[in-house]
Amino acid sequence: MTSSKASTSSTTSSTKALPAAATGSTRSSRTPARTAGRSTTARSGGSSSGTTTRRSSAASGRSAGAGRSGGGSGTTRPSSTPATPSMAPTVHGIALGMIETRGLVPAIEAADAMTKAAEVTMVAREFVGGGYVTVMVRGETGAVNAAVRAGADACERVGDGLVAAHIIARPHTEVEPALQGTEATRRL
Incomplete structure (x- = not known):
């Protein structure tokens, strides 16, 4: 404990990094090494110190989540799948982008x-017919939003091909049968 007080009094930027290192009990041996390696950038600017702390905690959070068998995202997905067992094979995410x-x-x-x-x-x-083609994607709402924007931009770059782009954040379960593709090829 006396060594942490000595390091706290020597530099103020390491004071901000110490609480992040103290929060992870299993990762504390790795975090001070990262903080010490980045201490030169933390001293040059006050705002980069907060960024350094966030990066080290985010990096350690990813490695900790990958090593655990029951992480937060792992428990969410199985609980949503059994709720609708008949729809589980067809639904690939919550949001729909078209x-x-x-x-x-x-x-x-x-x-x-x-x-x-x-x-x-x-x-x-x-x-659809008459040369119209509809493409549908599923995923998380933010990912679908980004994907539809990128798809619309790419479609506009090709030429005058974009007719419509739309996102439904949470389609109702009664709409699901209408969303399944017929895979029919129509020539008109």
């Missing part, structure tokens, strides 16, 4: 951009 395009090339470009931009799953591709 982009409708004129032509197949803008639809492929939009689908490519959406799946690369965020962690979403492409659940359907519908040839």
Whole structure:
């Protein structure tokens, strides 16, 4: 305890890093080494000290979550899956994102951009008719929002292909059967 008081009196920037190191009982042996390595940047600016503390706690949080068998995200997913056992295989996330395009090339470009931009799953591709193609993705609300924006931007870059882009944060369970793709190819 006397060594921590001595380090506290020598620099004020290490005082901000000590509470973060003290909060993790299993990670305390690794955290001071990271803080000591970044202490030169923490002394140069007061705002980077807070960033350094956040980064070290976020990095240790990721490694701690990966090592545990019952983390916070692991307990949430199984509890939501048994609640609707009939819908579990078809639902790949809460939110639904849809982009409708004129032509197949803008639809492929939009689908490519959406799946690369965020962690979403492409659940359907519908040839509506008259050259219109609809692409649907599922995922968490923020990821779907980012994916649809990226898909709409990519579709507009291809040409005049974007017809509509829409996000439904929580579609009702009665809408789910209408969302399943028919995989029918129509020629009009």
